[in-house]
Amino acid sequence: MIDEMTSALTRIRIVLVETTHPGNIGAVARAMKTMGLSRLDLVAPKPPIDAETLARASGADDVLEHAGRHATLPEALVNCRLVIGASARLRTIDWPLLEPPEAAQRLLAEAAHGEVALVFGRESSGLSNVELARCQALVHIPTNPEFSSLNLAAAVQVLAYELRRAARAAHGEQLLDPPRDVATADEMESFHAHLAQALRVIQFGDPAQSHKLMRRLRRLFHRASPDRTEINILRGILTAAQRHHLPSASASDTTVLP
Template identity: 65%
Template structure:
């Protein structure tokens, strides 16, 4: 298979807790029109039904192949890059992309592995905790006086930008994509370990540290550590939790060795 075509088919659209099945069908139609095929649904309020099939207008094969997940963590398993779409900006600033840049990054990263675009709920979009699982936030510019954009319409815009950009992404992000960042599930394991260590060491109160944890997620999402680096970080966390033997690598400094003594027990040089 053509490497560019193979990359195109590694892009998954993840719809989170969609309320109206018709929107799922319309999103499937938007994807198929642009040649995309990977649809993942997180806890939809109603599973794809006759209304979804009708709105899909011939893309019912995408509906039949759609993967259903109980939570977003499972839907992102194996992804090296995750971009979340949101109509509103957040109090914790997140790296922000417009649709064209979003498409270029997804396509460039898909040459190396699985990637995902996450679309939120019709009424409220993505929660802050869901956004914290994304490396970037994609924002579609709209009229400030009327920001309401249907989730299927948003899917169409992103699908169009992906199709338009496909094959022309070039090497714009080559330096970033040459690394092999840890997948989403490895990062989730690290974040859970980090949160537990912060509690165990008395660094933070878990009831009051949600915003702090989101900031730390943003920090490590920006760094995009690989698996080896994540293992190193988790080893440090384990040591901080007391799961390693304290001082096990300390060595005696020869220059500070005990002074020699005479037969009476006096240190050399003492009267």
């Protein structure tokens, strides 16, 4: 499944049109690689790849090395079965507009069958209407309307994350914690008995109301669902507290329960 996911992601082109800052190209490469994307295509970039580009790439040099370079946008879109353009502002033209998760799902669905592209425009003005007309749909990141300026690399990172999230969901990949060795019911009962005993030894709470206190403490520790190591740590703390109060405690109260 991971190989299938990787294969789909490698068919997604990130196309940058007339990028004006060399650092942005490097930052885009880094944003792509962190999410498993590797196909970068540059359309008439203004600056050459330089030391700043490599520095901002932070190890994604291979993405830069294999980046395609094109004189025009149509050249960068050859053989693409789906093209979605990123628009920083809502356009007045009547064009399908997608939220980032929906755009990611559409790109991945088509990437299962061939090449697709996600196109980003110039830092200052975005994509022209002529360039947008080459896209089947637009994707808009719903930023704060009072401060909607989003750096090019940040925009790529948002959409690259959505692509990876959709790919993981499609292939059943989940972030799972390793199985926990949780304390068993009998171990929890021994702990609660030890806790009640320790509370008596340190004279915490009203003995007449202790049953209410113990119910609340039971609920607390059941919610926490401690593992065996954590229970052992807690019981060690209880034992230390009992020993500290040993001079004022009776022999029956200071017996440590198993």
